[in-house]
Structures are given as structure tokens and as C-alpha cells.
Amino acid sequence: MAQNKAPLRLRGVGPVVGVGLVSGCLLLGCLVSFGTNDDDGVCGDGVRGPGETCDGSDFGGLDCLGAGYGGGVLSCSATCELDTSDCGLCGNLQLDGEEVCDGSALGGQTCATATGHIDGTLGCTTQCDLDTAGCHTCGNQIIEATEECDSEALNGQTCEGLGRDGGLLACAADCRYDTSACSSCGDGQCDQAQGESGVSCPADCGWSEVHLLGDHTCGLTLTGHVYCWGRNEFGQLGDSTLVNHASPTRVEPIVDLIAASAGQSFSCAVNGSGTTWCWGKNNQGQLGNGTQVDQLTPTPVGGVGVVPDFVSVNAGNMHACAVAQDTTVWCWGVNGAGSLGDGTTTDRELPVQTQNLSGVVQVSAGEDNSCARTALGEGWCWGENGLGEVGDGTTNNRSSPRLLDFEGMGVASISTGDDHSCATLADQTAWCWGKNTDGQLGDGTTSNRLSPRQVLGLTNAADIAPATKHTCALTTDGEVWCWGENASGQLGDGLGVSRITPGIVVLPDAAIQIATASTYSCAVLVDQTAWCWGANDYGQLGDATLTPSLAPTPV
DSSP states (O other): OOOOOOOEEOTTSOEEOSOOHHHHHHHHTTOSOOOOOGGGOOTTSSSOOTTOSOBTTBOTTOOTTTTTSSEEOOEEOTTSOEEOTTEEOTTSSSOOTTOSOBTTBOTTOOHHHHHSOOEEOOEEOTTSOEEOTTEEOTTSSOOOTTOSOBTTBOTTOOTGGGTOSEEOOEEOTTSSEEOTTEEOTTSSOOOGGGTOOTTTOHHHHOEEEEEEETTEEEEEETTSOEEEEEOOTTSTTOSSSOOOEEEEEEOOSOOSEEEEEEOSSEEEEEETTSOEEEEEOOTTSTTOSSSOOOEEEEEESSOTTTSOOEEEEEEOSSEEEEEETTSOEEEEEOOTTSTTOSSSOOOEEEEEEOTTOOSEEEEEEOSSEEEEEETTSOEEEEEOOTTSTTOSSSOOOEEEEEEOOOTTOOEEEEEEOSSEEEEEETTSOEEEEEOOTTSTTOSSSOOOEEEEEEOTTOSSEEEEEEOSSEEEEEETTSOEEEEEOOTTSTTOSSSOOOEEEEEEEOOSSOEEEEEEOSSEEEEEETTSOEEEEEOOTTSTTOSSSOOOEEEEEEO
16 A cells, blocks of 8 residues: 655745656656755855855844944845845945045045034044034034133133233134233333333333434343344334334344444344344444445344354444453544544445554443543543544544543543533543533533543432533432433423523432433343333334423333
8 A cells, every 4th residue: 555745845945746756857857946945045045155245034143234324224146146225334434435424534624625614523423424413613602611711701701710911812713712912010011012011010111221313212131032123214123114213113033132223224232142233234344244335124233253252232423332251442434534443444335443442341332432441440532623622632533542540530421412422430530521611521611622521510429411502410319310412301300491400300200221312311220121202203202103302101
């Protein structure tokens, strides 16, 4: 009896009944493929086989991320090949296709470049679009994110709160504090635009000395900077312009200066390394740089290695002289009357050594004459002598130095003016010689003197400063006395009346240094402030006006 068998169901076909495997194959003509063996690699059986990258949902553990995409759904094609059409590149931290960002990859974009926002943190969404939530807008009066301020919104901050001494705090275009209008007394910079001056901030703007000639003034600060003000027709203010200034203007770029001087339309200074700089008018070689070309900014005297290092300089009418570190004297510029002291009357565009002088500690250049003082207390003068300004008892010009006779009394200071010269002695008396038509010698007369005459009424003189037609002296107790012509108020007594004997200048404190020019005078006080009086046509008083003053006014 034949045995009944269960139907055999072939993969991919319906059941085959009542036949054996072989007979069934014969009946069907083997028109079907058998897929019962996973190793056969039959596409569609749901099992990844040989030559297949996938089969149905069998991806061999692979997904979109594993396939190098940022995410999405991996699928399998009808031919058992991976279908990545539903995978995406966003999230792979690389900019692909039309992506504007991908994670931290922003393509160099920032809040400012991408959105116009000034600051903040730009991000990227999971869809690879820019996320500007962390950006903020500068200029909307709202302090956001990392902004310090926004327009007029300063978050309650002030210049003082930021460690400055005062001034007006502002907000810059990038919403950061703008402290340019704040002052910072003590930082070594005289911030005039922020209201600092020798009065408000002597630490930065305090003067160690001032010098004047013609119609301009130059001052040396305690921090080693030079500022000039007044007339500037030849660039004597050193600010690269020809514009007059009624308040001090910094001379750039020279720094670390130890001495300065103002001549007639030119100026000079010496730095701590011994280099001397001059600027302004140069028609007679008075800048000492080997040319006759005016200079609007400082130019080195003599060039590097040509002259010795200097420790001081003094500018005159159209020549200048300096003391070298070896205590010799060197001069340059006009020499028609022998004012350079080199034994000739030849003008010099480069420094030449003055004859027969050593041990010099001070030199002064006048109109066409010069004087020097040695450490031994000797006084020497040379140059123009038509009115007795050399003080040797003659009117003969001298092209080399002549020793002054003070009957054995040592010279404590010496200085030359336009046509007269003066000195203070070790016994604190003051003496002058030369032209005296306006009583500038202070001897109670208007008679010219070919040799030194004592100034009346001064018994404690420490320094002296002759100008054109007037003279001022500094006493040991800090008083300032002036005499001579007073048409411009240069005597500083508030009267405007000339005098042939000294009259006191009323100052708010004791003075430590004085200087004079033809129509005005100045003094530095113990508090390092500077005060000037007299003519002010070009702003030479430095008080930010063009108003003359018969009495001292602060720079």
C-alpha cells in the first residue's frame, strides 16, 4: 500500500502534491529555482548571500552612518544592491553639496559675515542650516551675549571704573568699551585730548624744562618727551606740518630725551643715547645734518658715527652748539662772525669742534655769539662782538673762545641773548654785558657795556636768561625777576612798563627753571607746571589761546 506524504512547498512556488522530488521536478520541468540553501545567494530570499551587498532587510550590520553618510534610512534594491538614496550627508562634519554648515564645520563663517550680527556664537542645525540664535546685534542699545556695551548703553561703567583717572567712556562699533577719551595720569603719556596737562597730571605732562626763541616754545617732560607750540612756518614744532599750535604738540617719534632747545625757527633735542636731533628751518645748515633743506620732523645731527655723543644742546638764531660726553663743544650753522668758535668764519652744515675748550658742562648759543661754562667755573664767549656781547672789553669779533674775567669768582651759570650775555657767579651775584638800550643789562642804565656789569638788587641769583631787549633771573629761593623792555608784557609784572632794574614776577609757587624769547618769558615751577607771559600772536604761551598776557598764565 502506498504511503501518503505531506505536500512539499518550494520556495517561491506553490505546493507540489502527490509527486516525489524527482518526479515533481520532472513534472514542472525544473522551471523553478530552489532557494532552500542560504549559500546559494538567491536574491530575494532575505538572506545576504555571496555576491549580494544586501538582501531584503539584511544589510550585514551596515547602516547609513557606516556607509559614510550622516544619517537616514538604508534600503536594498531589487538586485540586492545597497540603496543609499534615503541616506543624507548632513552630520558628517563636512560641507557637502549645498550644505551651508555641518556640525562644527561652518566654512569660515561667523555671526558678522553670515548674518550681519556683530558678535556671538554661530551654530549649525541638525538639518545643516545656520543657527544664529547665539548671535547678537551691536547697535540696538541692548547689551547681549559677550557685548561690553551697546551704543549709549554702558552697563553702568565709567572711565574710573576701568582704572582710568577720568574722561568720557564711549562704546565702539564692535560693542567694546572705547577708552580713547579716558585719561590715565601716570601712564607716561600726556593725554591732552582727555584733559591732561601739567596742572592736572604733572606725572605725565609735568615739565622738567622749557626753552623758547623767536615765536615758539619747546618743553621737555619728566617722561622724556618733547612738546612744542607756537609758530610753525618752517616746521619748528616738529609735527610734520606747518600749522601753528596754541597748545603743546608732541614731537614724534623721538623718545627718552634728556635735553631740548628752541632756536630761531628751529628746534633740537638730545636722547639718552647721545643722539642729537634737530628740525625746522635749515637755510644756513643750522640743523647740522649736512644739508640746507628744512625738516618738518626730527633729523639726526651729523649722521651716525660722524660726531660724538652729546649730553646737551642749545639752539640759537641760526646756529646751535652741543656739549659732548667727553666735555668738548661742537657747533654748526652760521659762522660769519665766528659764532662756532672753530677759528674760522665759514658756515658749517655739520658739527665742528670749538677750539681750546674742554671740561665744559654748559653751552649757550645766541644770535651770532656763543658762551660756555666749565666744571672749573670758567666762563668763555666767542663770536659777534660789535656791541660787546663777548665781554672781553673790545668790539672785535672772536672766532675762538675768550676767557671772561670775574676777578677769580667762579661762574655758576652762563647764557647768551641776541646782543647781550649774562652770567651768575658762585657768590650768587648776576652780571650782564653787551647791548643795553632798553635797560636789559639791569645795571640801572641804558649804556652798552663791553665787559660784565653787575645786575642791581640781585644777591641770591641762581640762573639767568637774557633775550633780545629784556632779561629774567631765577633766585635760589625760587623767585623770578625780570627787567628791560616790557612792551609785550614779557616782564610779567602785569604793568607793561619797561624797567632798567629787576622787578619780581608773581607766580603761584617757587620756580625751578626760566627761559626767555624776544617778546615773552616762561618758568617751570616746583610742581612741574609751566607758566608763560607776554606776546601770544602764534600761541607761543601754550594756553590754547592767542591772547597776550601781562602776567603768568599756565601752559
